[in-house]
Amino acid sequence: MHERFEPDEKWLREVTDCLYWSLMYDWDIPKHIRDHYGLTEDYRLYHQLNAMKNDEYRQKRLLGEIPDVLEIDARLTHRAEELFERLCPHPPVEYLDKLNTELERLGQIAAIPESVHDILHVHPGFLAKYGIDKNASATERSCQAEKAYRELDARFVRMTGRRPYADELFATIRSKREDSRIENRTRQAQRAILRNLPTKGRKFGI
Known part of the structure; x- marks a missing residue:
């Protein structure tokens, strides 16, 4: 226009x-x-x-x-x-710092969806700006935050010429989640084995 x-x-x-x-x-x-x-x-x-x-x-x-x-x-x-x-196209450092704080917050929500309930650091206006529904499931919140992170990360690449961070960050997050799932499955299996071990000790009826 x-x-x-x-x-x-x-x-x-x-x-x-x-x-x-x-x-x-x-x-x-x-x-x-x-x-x-x-x-x-x-x-x-x-x-x-x-x-x-x-x-x-x-x-x-x-x-x-x-x-x-x-x-x-x-x-x-x-x-x-x-x-x-x-x-x-190349905004002042103060503007970039402000957006970088928001980028880090989006990464945190993607990794820990429950952090949307941190009223000291995550305000309703921030969630509205980046399309994150705090009443959605944890998986949905994580996906919404990841989408917003990727879009803002791409803007940083355009504004500063730095390399993109998104792929590396979310690969790390997914790797940690998979390690956590494996660890939880291992613990559950160990508890099941312990519960089913035969009881030793005093015999009944003697």
């Missing part, structure tokens, strides 16, 4: 600066930039939902009258990140 404006250096600098501050510090994006990139409607809806009282919001959500504010926020964030990374 309006791609003819993007080569203008002044315009590009303004847009990338605004997107950066919005993504890093939740600053508002100016209306003319929102309009230019089609962010206005979601932006308006997000602020409208966010301004509701908690009781009103919960009631309207239960009735299906309004969308989930976290889903709207996730959609806006994805769009802003996509634009920022296209207009600024």
Whole structure:
């Protein structure tokens, strides 16, 4: 949309600066930039939902009258990140550090699906952003986190030129899980053998 404006250096600098501050510090994006990139409607809806009282919001959500504010926020964030990374192919270190923290968290959830319930480090907005359902089964959560990790890892490869980490990480996770299964089967077999050993000792009836 309006791609003819993007080569203008002044315009590009303004847009990338605004997107950066919005993504890093939740600053508002100016209306003319929102309009230019089609962010206005979601932006308006997000602020409208966010301004509701908690009781009103919960009631309207239960009735299906309004969308989930976290889903709207996730959609806006994805769009802003996509634009920022296209207009600024080599983002600042601070931005990469922020995403790297999220990448590590995704790897942790993929390896230990129960960590989605760590309310100190895993917030609902993070789960919404990366499409992870904390009420799904452990296997599903792990798969959702792996998918999100691979997508974010590929973005890092584009932005930084580093090698991809995903294949190595998930090969290690699967290897550890298989080792754990083998160990558990071995322990169960040993317990079964011990339970079935003949009893020695005092004879009954003497």
